Amino acid sequence: MPPGRKNSVSLILDAPAASATQTLFGLNHQQLTSLVQEFSVPEYRARQLSDALYRQWVEDLDEVSTWPKSLRESLDAAGYRVGRPRIVEAFRSVDGTERYLIASSDGQTVETVWMPEGDDGEEGDGSEAQNDFHRATICVSSQIGCAVNCQFCLTAKLGIVRNLAAGEIAGQVVSVLKRQKFEVGKQRINLVFMGMGEPFLNYDEFMAAVRLLVEEVGISESRMTVSTSGIVPGILRFAQEKTRPKLAISLNAPNDAIRSGIMPITRKWKINEVIEAVRQVPLRPKEKITFEYVLLGGVNDRVSDADEVVRLARKANLPLKVNLIVWNPGPGMDFHMSDAETVAKFQQRLRSSGIPAYIRRPRGRDIYAACGQLKRMTELTTLAQ
Numbered sequence: 001m002p003p004g005r006k007n008s009v010s011l012i013l014d015a016p017a018a019s020a021t022q023t024l025f026g027l028n029h030q031q032l033t034s035l036v037q038e039f040s041v042p043e044y045r046a047r048q049l050s051d052a053l054y055r056q057w058v059e060d061l062d063e064v065s066t067w068p069k070s071l072r073e074s075l076d077a078a079g080y081r082v083g084r085p086r087i088v089e090a091f092r093s094v095d096g097t098e099r100y101l102i103a104s105s106d107g108q109t110v111e112t113v114w115m116p117e118g119d120d121g122e123e124g125d126g127s128e129a130q131n132d133f134h135r136a137t138i139c140v141s142s143q144i145g146c147a148v149n150c151q152f153c154l155t156a157k158l159g160i161v162r163n164l165a166a167g168e169i170a171g172q173v174v175s176v177l178k179r180q181k182f183e184v185g186k187q188r189i190n191l192v193f194m195g196m197g198e199p200f201l202n203y204d205e206f207m208a209a210v211r212l213l214v215e216e217v218g219i220s221e222s223r224m225t226v227s228t229s230g231i232v233p234g235i236l237r238f239a240q241e242k243t244r245p246k247l248a249i250s251l252n253a254p255n256d257a258i259r260s261g262i263m264p265i266t267r268k269w270k271i272n273e274v275i276e277a278v279r280q281v282p283l284r285p286k287e288k289i290t291f292e293y294v295l296l297g298g299v300n301d302r303v304s305d306a307d308e309v310v311r312l313a314r315k316a317n318l319p320l321k322v323n324l325i326v327w328n329p330g331p332g333m334d335f336h337m338s339d340a341e342t343v344a345k346f347q348q349r350l351r352s353s354g355i356p357a358y359i360r361r362p363r364g365r366d367i368y369a370a371c372g373q374l375k376r377m378t379e380l381t382t383l384a385q
């Protein structure tokens with residue numbers, strides 16, 4: 001055990017990832033089973049440990065009350081820690097949205113957002129019909145920063161710092177649920193993987209996190225949505241998954257020419273190639289693909305653009321809906337927001353052509369928690385916990 005560990009949690013938080021410590025949060029049942037075998041204890045101890053990590057949300061080995069003290073001490077002495085990322089800062093918006101900085105053991109932070117009334121991203125897919133009064137949504141990050149470089153996105157300005165491990169992705173969810181005293185199974189929760197980063201450029205860890213959240217934490221994959229900027233090899237792998245979230249594609253433009261200007265990734269994979277890949281995903285009954293469309297004033301929000309989206313959607317011939325997102329401004333970005341009338345007209349144009357279209361309400365704009373604004377804004381003065 002490193003000296004001083006018992007006395008100072010913040011030391012662990014701030015310390016660089018020490019090779020001597022090993023993180024338990026993030027290990028799946030099979031990995032936990034092999035681990036307990038190394039300590040020559042029966043397999044049921046692995047189930048107790050995963051209960052503690054993923055259902056009781058313990059933060060320290062000492063809290064694993066089903067284990068004898070000696071076993072906890074053996075793991076501790078071997079350098080094992082729970083190691084779930086922790087909320088180190090929280091900002092609350094006037095609309096109830098909360099944005100958190102969540103720190104990993106190397107001191108790096110990601111951002112995670114809690115939206116108590118959802119973000120309307122689920123509208124139109126049938127799931128809202130259940131009339132749940134509680135439709136909280138957590139927006140989860142998959143990378144620190146992002147390499148994709150969409151011109152309208154604040155996260156892009158960070159560049160890519162590093163991938164998150166499965167435990168760091170699932171850990172955001174568990175840390176937020178614990179803070180909110182959420183009862184999985186009793187209350188309804190939606191997860192959107194739409195925070196910092198491109199999930200399909202961190203595919204293995206992202207999917208491992210999904211499996212942990214489904215199999216261990218107990219959240220249904222039908223309550224999860226992953227958004228991608230259109231990473232074709234990722235979509236093709238996703239199409240093979242048995243357990244998977246719903247899929248959203250950041251379309252953001254009616255054609256490759258406009259899209260290349262705002263999303264340089266289009267030069268690698270054209271809209272048609274993305275749609276062809278999406279077509280390989282076997283959909284569940286009633287499931288729709290979401291096309292996200294950030295409206296940028298004068299760039300992609302004209303009536304003629306809406307008409308082109310209609311043609312594109314018809315040609316795609318997939319069960320789909322369009323989520324229109326009003327662009328959230330940020331420093332250093334040379335775009336402007338579409339006015340309300342333009343947004344309404346765009347939506348109307350799609351709807352009157354039979355394409356379901358919804359406007360995603362901006363959430364937590366005052367604390368930079370809204371879409372594309374997940375960048376660490378330390379200069380931000382907007383309030384504290």
Ligand code: SAH
Pocket residue numbers: 152153154193194195196197198199227228229249250252292293294325326327328329371372373
């Ligand atoms: N990297 C993934 C998921 C995170 S971004 C992706 O791009 O799909 C989630 C959504 O936020 C995307 O649809 C993206 O187009 C949108 N977005 C990015 N910056 C935005 C901004 N400034 N205002 C509104 N939406 C934005």
Ligand code: SF4
Pocket residue numbers: 146147148149150153154155156195196197198229250372
């Ligand atoms: Fe990355 Fe998504 Fe932002 Fe594009 S919109 S830079 S893919 S996080």
